[in-house]
Amino acid sequence: MEGFVGFTNRCQGRDQLFRATQYTCMLLSYLIKNKADKKKLVMKLKQLESSMSSGRKMFRLGNMVHALVAARKTAELPDVVPRFCLTASNLTRALYFVCDAVLWVRSVGLQPDIDKPKWSNWATKCYYYSVLLNLARDWYEISQRLEQAAQEEKAKENSCWDKHNGELNCVKCGGSRGFLLLLFQILKRNPPLLLDLVKNLCDLSGPLDTLGIYKTNPGVIGFCGVLSSLVGILTLASPHLKLKQ
Numbered sequence: 001m002e003g004f005v006g007f008t009n010r011c012q013g014r015d016q017l018f019r020a021t022q023y024t025c026m027l028l029s030y031l032i033k034n035k036a037d038k039k040k041l042v043m044k045l046k047q048l049e050s051s052m053s054s055g056r057k058m059f060r061l062g063n064m065v066h067a068l069v070a071a072r073k074t075a076e077l078p079d080v081v082p083r084f085c086l087t088a089s090n091l092t093r094a095l096y097f098v099c100d101a102v103l104w105v106r107s108v109g110l111q112p113d114i115d116k117p118k119w120s121n122w123a124t125k126c127y128y129y130s131v132l133l134n135l136a137r138d139w140y141e142i143s144q145r146l147e148q149a150a151q152e153e154k155a156k157e158n159s160c161w162d163k164h165n166g167e168l169n170c171v172k173c174g175g176s177r178g179f180l181l182l183l184f185q186i187l188k189r190n191p192p193l194l195l196d197l198v199k200n201l202c203d204l205s206g207p208l209d210t211l212g213i214y215k216t217n218p219g220v221i222g223f224c225g226v227l228s229s230l231v232g233i234l235t236l237a238s239p240h241l242k243l244k245q
């Protein structure tokens with residue numbers, strides 16, 4: 001079992017390195033595409049981007065098995081919300097890898113009659129739903145901490161009124177500015193939660209654009225992909241920074 005875990009972790013690590021390179025090429029080619037003297041460099045960057053994307057297919061099997069094993073583990077979580085969000089997320093991510101494998105079979109010519117647009121759309125939707133479920137879990141974790149912070153504050157002060165300017169203090173306690181400040185403090189005290197939230201928000205840019213929900217450009221997608229990949233590499237290198245399941 002330890003050998004299998006090590007194998008899937010290596011697959012994930014190499015996939016993140018390839019992914020970071022892929023999106024770095026996308027970002028750089030977008031930034032210099034309008035410079036006349038950089039056309040050859042842009043072409044080379046796009047070729048490298050394509051090679052990295054193709055190279056990542058080698059790690060799909062390990063990633064798919066990892067997602068299925070993770071789904072089995074999260075199905076045993078005691079808290080119903082994380083159990084549902086994480087299990088459903090892992091299963092939809094596994095379906096994404098299945099769709100991606102079908103597309104790979106078509107790309108190498110084994111089954112050229114496969115409907116590429118249909119399977120690409122399914123793959124994007126599976127990935128999109130997986131990220132949304134991860135974000136739902138992040139918001140649940142944040143709301144739990146917000147509730148805990150509110151209870152702690154209530155224990156210290158039974159109300160936000162004082163004898164000088166009670167109404168002003170109540171506005172300070174309940175306004176959006178106070179909420180954002182509290183949210184900032186919670187994320188600052190919980191680096192794993194912050195990193196997971198940043199990664200999932202970045203991962204949304206690609207499917208939002210592909211599905212036509214919110215169109216951006218390769219520069220934004222490339223930047224978000226690089227940032228997401230770096231967070232993924234960081235959490236693999238430092239497991240204590242990964243949000244516990």
